[in-house]
Amino acid sequence: MHEGERITCIAFRIGGWDRLDTPARLRARAEAAGFLGRAGQAGRAGRVGAVLGSGEVLALVLRADPAEAAPVLLDGLRRRRPPGDGTTIGVAGGPAGPRTGAEIVAEAARLLRRPGPREAPFTVVIGALLHWRLRDARSMPAFQRVKGEACGPDHWVWPAGHTPSAPHGGACPGPERLLALAQRQRGLGERRAAVETCRYLLRRYPLTPAAYPLMDLEEHDDVASAYLADGLRVVRSRTGPDRERLERLEYELLLALANRAYRRGRSDEGDRLVNAAAEVFPAGDAPLRVLAREAARRGDRQGARVLLAAxxxxTWEAP
Structure with a gap:
């Protein structure tokens, strides 16, 4: 799977596995594989990239955006419930969460362990960020939010109903303290520590706009760009009295994405992002600095000097 490819994983834990003998388990796995295959093909949800299996767990990896594949799966479940009472289905994908194929599969399998409604014939579990992307889809049923365990992420389940309490543990700092820690680490030059703190923060509190610009510290362009793009979507979806702060975050995210695009040799994309940032904050000097760096990278020293002077x-003209 190449960089930037949209990937979804649908993980399937067969209900009643412990009560089945070996022939029944083989039949159950075949039925589950067939159900997942049909779910992946229905409504052109995406091409099947791989089918993985171990014991009661099967995973279907699709070359599709999770925001497109998940509603198709839910429509299929409305028409025909999966084999095996007590079955749990976890849906994960990038850019709504994990970044690489291995991380997406691991996230989908992790969701299978989340609590769902008691005595439900089946349960679909998705993470908070993916639910946020799906919440306005016309075919979305009513999911129920379930608080995660101490320092663990929240998740959403369907069918909604009475859910067991999540396990509790020691106290965990909220997003404000984690964000302050990451900013402090950045200020001290502890780049790697700041990235890991932000990565953890965004797993636990994915709708924290101010955390996303700090992911520009991530060294890998594809990973950083995916986080920055997620942040841009979160910021643009917010409204309220703090709009000025959100516009500043949008400005920072657009410029960070532009820098990453130029580094990858995607000049047209970089130009588009710089122009978008200039529209958000016309008086800012940062777009000119980004363009100056790009001119210097191309060997245009005179152009870089003119842009830096501008x-x-x-900066001098700013109040």
Whole structure:
């Protein structure tokens, strides 16, 4: 699976596995594989990239965006419930959460362990960020939010109903303290520690807009760009009295994405992002600085000097 490819994993834990003998388990796995195959093909949800299995767990990896594949799966479950009472289905994908194929499969399998409604014939479990992306889809049924265990992420389950309490543990800092820790680590030059703190923060609290710009510290362009793009979607979806702060975050995210695009040799994309940032904050000098760096990278020293001079003049003119 190549960089930037949209991937979804649908993990399937067969209900009643412990009560089945070996022939029944083989039949159950075959039925589950058939159900997952049909779910993946229905409504052109995406091409099947791989089918993985171990014991009671099967995983179907689709080359599809999770926001497109998940509603198709839910429509199929409305028409025909999966084999095996007590079955649990976990849906994960990038860019709504994990980034690589291995991380997506691991996240989908992790969701299978989350608590769901008691005595439900089957349960679908998705993470908080994917639910946020899906919440306005016309075919979305009513999911129920379930609080995660101490320092663990929240998740959403369907069918909604009475769910067991999540396990409790020691106290865990909220998003504000984690964000402050990451900013402190960045200020001290502890780049790797700041990235790991932000990565943890966004797993636990994925709708924390101010955390996403810090992921620009991530060294891998594809990983950082995916986080920054997620942050841009979160920021643009927010409304309220703090709109000025959100516009500033949007400005920072657009410029960070532009820098990453230029580094990858995607000049047209970089230009588009710089222009978008300039529209958000016309008086800012940062877009000119980004363009100056790109000119210097191309060997255009004169162009870089002119752009830096313009940026400096704009800084002096600022109130």
């Amino acid at each position: 940026a400096l003049a704009r």
